[in-house]
Amino acid sequence: MSVSQIFLVLAVGLASLAQILLKHGMTRAAQARAGHVWLRPLRQPLVLAGMSTQVVLTCLWLVVLSHIDVSLAFPVLALSYVVVVAYSAVSMDEVVGKRRWCGVALIVLGVGVLAYAA
Amino acid sequence: MLRISRQSWVSIGLLLLSVSLMAAGQLCMRRGMLAFGPIESPQAFFNLVWSGIVAPMSIGFVWLGMIVYSIAIMVWLQVLSRMDLSIAFPMMSLSYVLVYLGAALWPALDEAITVGRLAGTGLIMCGVALVAGSRRS
Numbered sequence: 001m002s003v004s005q006i007f008l009v010l011a012v013g014l015a016s017l018a019q020i021l022l023k024h025g026m027t028r029a030a031q032a033r034a035g036h037v038w039l040r041p042l043r044q045p046l047v048l049a050g051m052s053t054q055v056v057l058t059c060l061w062l063v064v065l066s067h068i069d070v071s072l073a074f075p076v077l078a079l080s081y082v083v084v085v086a087y088s089a090v091s092m093d094e095v096v097g098k099r100r101w102c103g104v105a106l107i108v109l110g111v112g113v114l115a116y117a118a
Numbered sequence: 119m120l121r122i123s124r125q126s127w128v129s130i131g132l133l134l135l136s137v138s139l140m141a142a143g144q145l146c147m148r149r150g151m152l153a154f155g156p157i158e159s160p161q162a163f164f165n166l167v168w169s170g171i172v173a174p175m176s177i178g179f180v181w182l183g184m185i186v187y188s189i190a191i192m193v194w195l196q197v198l199s200r201m202d203l204s205i206a207f208p209m210m211s212l213s214y215v216l217v218y219l220g221a222a223l224w225p226a227l228d229e230a231i232t233v234g235r236l237a238g239t240g241l242i243m244c245g246v247a248l249v250a251g252s253r254r255s
Binding site: 019020022023026027029030037038041047051078081084085087088089092094095096097099100102103104105106107108109110111112113114115116117 | 191192194195196198199202203204205207208211214232233234235237238239240242244245246247248249250251253
């Protein structure tokens with residue numbers, strides 16, 4: 001694996017991690033009653049960590065795009081939908097049925113077609 | 119038929135708002151960067167940041183896009199506090215559809231509509247419909 005391929009895999013991981021951190025942070029924010037509903041999230045360390053992860057991801061993504069064609073990189077990034085849904089099912093006790101998995105598969109396929117066409 | 123509670127309608131409304139704002143933010147940033155020109159050196163990136171500070175209106179669309187995108191993120195956090203992550207996150211892919219449509223329809227961006235892009239857009243929308251219609255936990 002080349003460095004840019006490793007970065008691409010890392011980008012999928014970071015994109016997934018960001019959403020997972022934000023979700024956990026917002027679950028806590030919903031329990032904490034202090035502060036205004038729109039400002040409450042900014043007091044949650046996990047939300048701030050999720051946002052920081054997104055910033056790091058953006059920088060990494062620019063590096064990836066300078067080495068790998070967007071028509072390959074973009075669909076690979078869409079794999080983060082699979083990672084996040086799998087995590088939600090296993091670790092957050094969300095019930096993910098066949099229909100939702102089929103939906104995720106179609107989305108990943110669609111992003112692939114969109115990127116290939118562009 | 120699916121029965122959708124009032125609370126769910128609010129969640130779905132917030133999700134659509136967030137995704138639309140994300141797409142609008144992306145399109146504005148693209149519009150602004152088209153006017154600025156491609157960044158091909160660290161020097162050009164410095165110029166972008168510098169003109170953004172001393173003459174904000176010269177890259178007004180970039181600023182507008184970043185403001186709209188920031189609002190989208192705040193709305194997204196509200197979505198996450200209301201919905202299952204395994205439903206909300208895949209539905210974020212609707213923003214790809216909106217960006218491709220917006221880029222084709224906004225004359226200043228003028229990106230081509232092709233059969234391939236329409237097919238990809240259609241697949242994503244079918245996927246989103248399946249995810250949205252799947253049983254809640």
